[in-house]
Amino acid sequence: MNYSRCSRVAALLGAALSAASQPKPLSSFDAQVKPLLARMTLAEKIGQMTQPDQEYIKDPTDIENYFVGSILSGGSSDPKEGNSLQAWTDLYDRLQRHTTNTRLKIPILYGVDAVHGHNNILGAVIFPHEIGLGATRNAALVEKVERVTAEEVRATGIQWAFAPCVTVPRDVRWGRTYEGFSEDPQLVREMAGAAVRGFQGTDLASPLAVLACAKHYAGDGGTAFGSAHGGRGLDQGDTRVDEATLRRIHLQGYIAAVQAGVGSIMPSYSSWNGVKVSGNKHLLTEILKQGLGFQGFLISDYNAIDQVDRDYKKAIGISINAGMDMAMVPTKYKEFIADLKQLVDEGVVPMSRIDDAVTRILRVKFAMGLMDQNRSQLADRSLRKTFGSAEHRLVAREAVRQSLVLLKNRNKVLPMKKTAARIHVGGKSADDLGNQCGGWTIDWQGKSGDVTPGGTTVLAAIRKAVAKGTQVTFSKDGTGAAGATVGVVVIGELPYAEGDGDRADLALAQEDVDAVANMKAAGISVVVILFSGRPMILGGVLDQADAVVAAWLPGTEGEGIADVLFGDFRPTGKLSFAWPRSMAQVARHPGDKDYDPLFAFGYGLSY
Numbered sequence: 001m002n003y004s005r006c007s008r009v010a011a012l013l014g015a016a017l018s019a020a021s022q023p024k025p026l027s028s029f030d031a032q033v034k035p036l037l038a039r040m041t042l043a044e045k046i047g048q049m050t051q052p053d054q055e056y057i058k059d060p061t062d063i064e065n066y067f068v069g070s071i072l073s074g075g076s077s078d079p080k081e082g083n084s085l086q087a088w089t090d091l092y093d094r095l096q097r098h099t100t101n102t103r104l105k106i107p108i109l110y111g112v113d114a115v116h117g118h119n120n121i122l123g124a125v126i127f128p129h130e131i132g133l134g135a136t137r138n139a140a141l142v143e144k145v146e147r148v149t150a151e152e153v154r155a156t157g158i159q160w161a162f163a164p165c166v167t168v169p170r171d172v173r174w175g176r177t178y179e180g181f182s183e184d185p186q187l188v189r190e191m192a193g194a195a196v197r198g199f200q201g202t203d204l205a206s207p208l209a210v211l212a213c214a215k216h217y218a219g220d221g222g223t224a225f226g227s228a229h230g231g232r233g234l235d236q237g238d239t240r241v242d243e244a245t246l247r248r249i250h251l252q253g254y255i256a257a258v259q260a261g262v263g264s265i266m267p268s269y270s271s272w273n274g275v276k277v278s279g280n281k282h283l284l285t286e287i288l289k290q291g292l293g294f295q296g297f298l299i300s301d302y303n304a305i306d307q308v309d310r311d312y313k314k315a316i317g318i319s320i321n322a323g324m325d326m327a328m329v330p331t332k333y334k335e336f337i338a339d340l341k342q343l344v345d346e347g348v349v350p351m352s353r354i355d356d357a358v359t360r361i362l363r364v365k366f367a368m369g370l371m372d373q374n375r376s377q378l379a380d381r382s383l384r385k386t387f388g389s390a391e392h393r394l395v396a397r398e399a400v401r402q403s404l405v406l407l408k409n410r411n412k413v414l415p416m417k418k419t420a421a422r423i424h425v426g427g428k429s430a431d432d433l434g435n436q437c438g439g440w441t442i443d444w445q446g447k448s449g450d451v452t453p454g455g456t457t458v459l460a461a462i463r464k465a466v467a468k469g470t471q472v473t474f475s476k477d478g479t480g481a482a483g484a485t486v487g488v489v490v491i492g493e494l495p496y497a498e499g500d501g502d503r504a505d506l507a508l509a510q511e512d513v514d515a516v517a518n519m520k521a522a523g524i525s526v527v528v529i530l531f532s533g534r535p536m537i538l539g540g541v542l543d544q545a546d547a548v549v550a551a552w553l554p555g556t557e558g559e560g561i562a563d564v565l566f567g568d569f570r571p572t573g574k575l576s577f578a579w580p581r582s583m584a585q586v587a588r589h590p591g592d593k594d595y596d597p598l599f600a601f602g603y604g605l606s607y
């Protein structure tokens with residue numbers, strides 16, 4: 001075979017491969033959707049558009065009586081029987097079974113916030129939050145992380161994750177900064193596509209595929225400080241930029257997500273130039289559906305429709321007419337259903353809009369094999385074998401390793417020797433899995449302490465890694481380090497989520513500053529590991545510390561940190577956010593006047 005023939009064959013093969021890996025367009029299921037839609041009553045259609053939270057479904061026969069098409073578990077909505085893999089799976093199966101009592105037997109889509117692993121469920125592997133994944137700069141790894149997450153989600157029967165978050169946080173005072181990969185739209189774009197491919201795979205019909213949901217469309221990370229919470233915050237605030245800027249910065253992740261075939265998108269609570277996104281037809285219908293060609297469906301954020309207008313019924317009309325397809329109405333689902341029915345009867349919401357919304361939802365259900373009568377929609381309990389498994393933990397450990405950004409390394413204090421005579425470990429987060437995982441872990445806000453079984457704190461990981469004769473001592477406040485070969489202090493933020501994490505001041509806590517000072521007072525070299533959902537103002541700690549590692553919110557696999565501390569792996573992480581020198585430098589970006597970060601975007605040392 002001559003060279004040109006050879007390369008032609010290779011090119012053809014490549015084309016065939018990439019065509020095969022391209023997901024089927026969702027509209028290709030319309031031929032199946034149409035006849036079903038034609039048989040549906042208005043009540044059945046509105047039911048498909050309605051998503052209550054399981055926590056507030058007092059009577060589960062509401063599922064058949066209201067033809068409910070979807071259910072969610074919000075951040076703290078656990079099964080009544082308790083939080084276990086068994087209870088979650090039983091809950092899913094129990095609710096799913098109710099759909100078989102309906103005339104059309106359309107299964108529910110069950111959604112959860114699997115934003116860093118299947119993070120609501122005890123014993124699941126908790127991965128680094130997206131800010132850490134952004135620092136890995138490794139899209140293939142992000143795809144792998146979401147593949148594993150999807151498998152753990154599917155082990156509970158659940159088929160839908162409200163992830164990835166493709167926000168572009170532009171002000172690190174925002175409490176949701178860590179939910180985003182980067183302040184840089186191009187990095188977000190790259191990671192967004194990979195994450196969607198990880199969740200959904202190449203074919204949504206696979207029993208291991210999980211429907212992804214890119215969120216929060218659009219501009220959630222661009223809000224002006226003071227435009228939310230009575231002037232005190234950023235979350236759910238107002239993004240004041242022109243359309244060209246919105247597209248250049250905040251739409252990039254959606255372009256990639258749509259290209260990767262994302263089946264659902266969640267509009268944001270926030271506003272764009274004073275208008276709530278969840279009621280903005282130009283954004284939802286003209287830009288996203290018509291412009292970007294999004295063929296899946298839009299799911300409103302938790303009670304977000306309430307914010308569109310003071311009059312709830314009017315708000316529903318505005319939002320649905322703007323292009324919202326499914327409503328996350330955790331508690332008020334009966335009211336939503338009654339109001340939407342009236343709005344249709346009154347001609348405020350045209351039947352064509354209802355049909356479009358239901359078509360989009362059913363396309364996804366057909367694509368996922370939910371409508372396949374020969375396929376059980378109950379959980380595949382054989383997947384429990386790999387839930388929280390050592391194999392899955394290794395993927396998280398690799399992600400942790402690659403997410404670490406080494407900010408400082410005076411006199412090559414890192415890597416440390418596993419054979420050091422004594423390592424003194426300190427800091428409030430050194431032995432605290434909850435602080436290591438952050439918000440959206442078991443509880444919506446997360447919490448300190450032993451939040452979930454199966455993980456490894458930094459202290460435990462160091463103990464596991466050192467040589468036999470090495471002594472590892474620990475004090476929370478960093479005292480008692482005298483005589484140690486080297487000290488490691490683990491400090492940082494306490495868990496939070498959403499607006500509760502909005503902060504005007506990102507200085508380190510006094511307790512953390514003291515722990516570093518106490519350790520340093522022993523006259524030893526000190527390595528500082530920072531757990532935080534964003535860059536923080538390091539102040540005097542930067543001078544005191546001999547080495548500083550930004551570890552973000554790494555999740556359950558602390559051994560990934562020990563791997564790098566002891567030099568089994570080199571640090572490779574690069575900042576996905578610039579690191580501000582002072583609070584005066586937050587919300588500044590390349591090209592802005594007086595832009596002078598302490599560590600530039602992309603910074604990261606190695607050895």
Ligand code: BGC
Pocket residue numbers: 073074075113162215301302498
């Ligand atoms: C958050 C979303 C989340 C939803 C469901 C909201 O508070 O903004 O990101 O998907 O809750 O839990």
